[in-house]
Amino acid sequence: MSKVDSNFALKVQDMFSSKYLFKQCIQAITLRDNFQYVIVKSNKEVMILQCAIENCKWSLRASCCIHGDRSLWVLTRFDFEHTYSVDVPLTDHRQATFNVIKDLIKNKISLAGSKLSTPKNIVHFICDEHGLSISYQKAWRACKVALDDIRGSLEDSYKMLPRFAYILELNNLGSVVEYKVDADDRFLYFFMALSASISGWQHCCLVIFIDGTSLKNKYGGTLLSSSTLDANYQIFPLAFCVVDSKNDSSWTWFSNQMKRIIGGRNEVVIVSNRHKRTSSWRVVDTIFHACEKTFNIVNFKHEMRLLESSAPGIREELEPIGFAKWSRAYSPRRRYNVMTTNISESLNSAMLKAKELPICSMLEVLRMMLQIWFFERRNEVDYQVTNFTKTIEGTLRDQIERSRSMKVNSVNNMKYQAIDETSQYVIYLPTKHFEFTMKHLSIKLLRGRMTMDIISSGIVGRPKKVRIPSRMKFKRRIKCGRYGRVGHNCKRFNFKF
Template sequence: MALQRVKTVFYGRWIESCRYIDYRLLDVDPLLKRWQQLKLIRIVDDKDVSWIMLVLSKFPNNDLLIVVDTAPATDIGNTPYMSSELPRTEDSRTENVIIDLNAFESPNTVIHVRVGSMFSQKSVLKKSIYMLALNSSFELVTVRSNRTSFDIRCKDPSCLWYLRASVFKKSDIWIVRKFTDTHLCSVDVVKNDHKQATSWIVSECTKLIFKMNDKAPCRPSDVINYMKIHHGVNISYDKAWRGREIALNSIRGTPEDSYAMLSAFSDALIRNNPGTYTAEEADDEGRFKFYFMALAASIDAWNYCVLVISVDGAAMKNKYLGTLISACTIDRNSQIVPQAFVVVDSENYLSWSWFFRNLKAVFGEHNEMVIVSDAHKSIENGFNGVYEIAEHGLCAFHLLKNLKKNHKSLPMEDSFNKCARAYTPLKFEYYMRQLEQLSPSMRHELEAVGRHKWARAFFKRKRYQVITTNISESMNSTLKEQRELPVIGLLESRSSLIQKWFYERRTKWSFQRTQLSIYAEDMIRESLAQSRSMNIYPVDQHEFEVHHPLSTRNLNLHLYTDKFYYVSNLINLYKKGTRPIGTVNQIRNTHQGGNDGILPPQVKRPAGRPKKKRFTSFLEKKASVPCSRCGKKGHNCRSCKEPI
């Protein structure tokens, strides 16, 4: 039967001795005439509730009037058993609404708990009650809590607030049996550190904020401020950190589950992006060692990019640490194009050899191919053991850092950079002699490294503008915050970044009106302005001789520009997009194979607070801002003592 809301006036009549809800059966038509002659039916136990529901089912034409001693008459329609949230019984014909976790999708959701409210599980019931206590500024004490019942009351013994819930008919559903929503406690009972503000409740309060800002940094101080502003509760830093970890683990998955789901992650990548290449390897005990990922869009883009790959590793900052290796190149507009990403347990010869083998399997080996890295010995050994034709170049910046260690306080930066970027051996020798004047042993140290590995004038292949590993360093710093995520979260963030970059660049070049890229147009415009009074004679396809100024010649510069600098090439480079693979739960549900059971690596975390920032070298100088008053450095305008 469908209960109708009885509209009547209670005339302020209260039953002072009643702490429960009173019911009475009334006929709708003579309601206003006979209400004083009818007796009230007092409900004091669960069997009385079952009895009144049975009576209502036998008399479908009658309606139920509910009198609550703590509610005004205008709220009579919102009292228990009068709304649509009627608990399902054997004789009831009204569908019940069971509260589950989906009811907390909004950050400011408030669940109205009543007698008969049903919850999908005990954790949902506890969350609803604890959130009610948190928002209403009163604390609770658990009287009894087991598998079948849950009793809780107000912290003040003299307060009447009380709630009892139990399992509904031996199912997983919990139903509120008794609820007295009357507070007689004093305001000083509640302290600033609310008892119900546990780390679990803190995580539930902040979970939606982390979902909406998944890429933003999630610091414990942000959690403390959020709980203070939105809930008026002061929590400790330790509780904020634990609540943050619980919330992030529920959103992104635990680090242990992330390693176990690597096969499911690979299947989702390949299923949504055909042509993607992934590989993984574990040790004899089934613990993680290496994982390789190259998206189909990056593999297709390699045919239109500069044939120079920069590789570099960055330390991961999650629970099990490890190293993230990035392989990147640049397009003909001097923009970074990610090629592959590898997660390894540690950076050594085995990990670099495994990385180069998979990199060669995906992108092949060409006569003009160049791989640039730092001077780490394991990188060089791993490269030499895999590649036969490709050339290995060293990063000029890392070589300069090593040179500065032996020759401190010498002004060598300018001469070294010009020496490394010189196009001819004559220019190289000119700047090398400048370095030799600073320190005679400097030439011997650079010759021992091999000038054919770092100097452009003696390099056998074309390095273009990739003299350092700056593009890999920039790629690692782009997602510095995401290196704290579990493995799957980290790799998914890289996939999302490639998806974003390729879409934006594809859209940009589709509406470009010039024939060449913006980088090529600027380079030609600058060179043209410098060479208007010079004679230029071509030596070969890529080299020209510039003689003393005599006259100018009008040339079609497009004939002397490589085809890869054309906008049509850039459109083909970014024509293939990347499709998202879904959340961690969606990946787990759609995985067809079994669980590969990869265990996390065995690591020993260092003692102390985890380091968030790397140690800077002495070459990385901090930018000093001059004083806005006098223009000198070392102080600001407030502490400036210079006369005007």
């Protein structure tokens, strides 16, 4: 009853199931017709209202009567005509309480937030839609009450966790949902991995990104997340876990739950940013990234020497961590060209609004987010006509387009040298199902694989043609033989006295 139709009109003998519903209907009518009323009398048996402007005849009377086995409120008298002048200003409205404003904006606010999620936006909305001027405090209270009605309170949300876990497992067969409480039956951890994520993990790359982000509600906490990359190099969330903080106990419990998802897949690489960055890393950030991205140990040692020359003592900081944890050259498993946890940060950005919600509402928003993502990707795959994903197709097209301008020299029947403007490659052809032109390489892959080894990287900038002098060799300074001045000789002397 927060908003009534423009054609709705009260009449005598109208019945209402409660006094609260009757009063709510009257408040909605006053907001629609832009007038105010005052309460003359109100108790358990009768309620009398009249217009707030003096000498106005608008008034009504409702009384409580017994109808069968329940009580009803009946409108017994109603004078609907207003007799005040139209030039009476109505800047504020006493019936526009925060509960009435809450009913007006409740349908405009969703679970994950909307444009009316701030009091300032609510003030503008009420002014534009209903012509009412309300205070910031009233809009804030209305927004808080509306959000509590939609999302539930924080305390009740923790009490609903066992019921939420049961419904989630019932509607998503094969999901892993676990929670843990302490000895006093207080909340500790909650883990959620949907069946769609578990089944899709079997077709993703063997790299798992783990990260955590702080919750922004009243009781705080930390939301741990694990994700990977699918065949189209898109973010594929695996699991979410709500813990008290990032400590050894919470990480251990989260890792034990992740073992149930990983299953029998071996050679899994886990990328995490649990180690803190040192101050030396910030100074030599460019050199360090070049060191971690090298493909072989020879180049790694070269870059490591450059790193030590720029930041002495950094080797002693990196060796206890282990080169295999951050270097591509020493990694015992395939990292799929992944060196950072950037996709975890992107996932945290997608969960930005959900982190402010109560725990049950937050988990439901995350479930809805995964449902929308997986549905859209499934539809995209259904209309795909190629054997590769969209991202891989684009990469292959770029590589083929780039190979057209390469110059090819034969080494033997199965080995060729490809030269472009900046680099040289050695190409091994396990099968003969490739087509070549005489001077340029045009690859048409029919069967088999092509592997490329970089011989030398290109030189950045214009090639130097002048010999670089050694440190001990100094350039001879030219002096004028006539006056002994530096910077010119006798032929180029143009000094004027």
